[in-house]
Amino acid sequence: LTGCGSSSSDKIVFGTNAEFPPFEFKSTNGVIDGYDGIDMAIAAKIGENAGKEVEIANMEFDSLLVAIQNGQIDAAIAGMTATEERAKTVDFSTPYYTATQVMVVKEGSDIKTAADMEGKSIAVVQGYTGETVVKDLGYQYEAFKKGTECILELVNGKCDVVVIDSATAKDYVGDNEGLVIVEDPSAFESEEYAIAVKKGNTELLNTINEAIDKMLADGTISEFAAKYADA
Template sequence: MFKKGKNKLVAVLIIMLVVLSFSGCAKNSANAGSSNNEAKNVESAVDKIKKSGKLVLGTSADYPPYEFHKEINGKDEIVGFDIEIAKEIAKDLGVELEIKDMKFDGLLAALQAGKIDLVIAGMTPTEERKKSVDFSNIYYKAEQAVIVRAEDKDKYKTTDDLKGKKIGVQKGTTQEQIAKDEIQNAQLKSLGKVTDLVLELQNKKVDALVVEHPVATSYVSKNAGMVISDVKFKDQDKGSAVAIKKGSTDLVNAVNKTLERLNNEKLIDKFVIDANNMVE
């Protein structure tokens, strides 16, 4: 009698273990299925852009010929060769381009916050910036230049001549770092917009400005009282690249594909020439 009862107890225990085992497997299978579904539901950067139907560009439109404001047919528009590049990227993605104009030093924060999809603003891909965002291949290289008042052209010919002087630079740019590194004891005045820096130079609140050469050429052509000095820097030709949110490999690849096409077709050179011609 006792033996039969014992056998029944063993049988019940075995059944319970089998049921628990199947229950655990079913739960793990459900979890695995849930994880797979979640992975499938994660949209790539390119998918999100295509789904929204627009590519949101962040730029700082005070940097001719890269990007700047111009009145066209009575309407204020943002133009420049960076903008033309952005249009081509949007076209290749099959979406519309939306432009958000902001201060240069706020662009990467906006990118990281997801307020914009990419940054095209004559930005140099420094090692410091690479810690927080990804970059495309270099799409354009330009030398740095120093703008001075015409009356001071013979006064400032080398970086030594600028020692201890008040130097205007755009805040957060490569030019800001170059001025710090190559002009001894420079008194830097860093502002968000180049237009404000030009006013500072005209009003004799700074002695010189450090900007990229195409930008210098653009502003000097519009202001008879300013010239490009003979000052040369050692730190040259790092180039500009498109900044993209960290980890967006698919968008980086898509942007690089467009840039490769534009370079092969010599269109970037054309965009630069056209943009320079648009500067008043």
């Protein structure tokens, strides 16, 4: 038995960053104590399927991988893209959602492709794959703590474009008049969201994968995605 963490208990502690609608956000009527969204519904189902209680630990996105490694949480479910870099420190479940980075701009913007971002003022969220993608394109950018901060910069005319995950972009555009999404599939590869566990925690990984496989096969995850699309 390990000294810390709760891998052998009847509870699964999922870490998340509840700043990422429609995947996780705070809500008094949330599916798990004060938290709601696609990921939260998935986490609840994983617990149900395994006969285990589920608890959510809300923290900075950047802290999730460390929290797994030091046993503070058992797993991270946070719209997290399974990148090769992250897979060096954690193990990933079966992917459950395909996303891509998109650009959010003001209506009438002359940004039509990723290349048009050259010389523009770009906002990203620190530690998100959007930051990596913009960095890899070689553009200067400003990194903020939250997606909502980036969107506020854009609304206030302090930046020209926000690079962020597709479903979250849709959510923000729905909430803010005058913003539109610009896609550029040739510049932004698709990303697979997966749940992260401590390296070698195959017991929990199997528990998680069993539930995910079931939910992918019977359409539950698509249902959740549709349900929370305009959360």
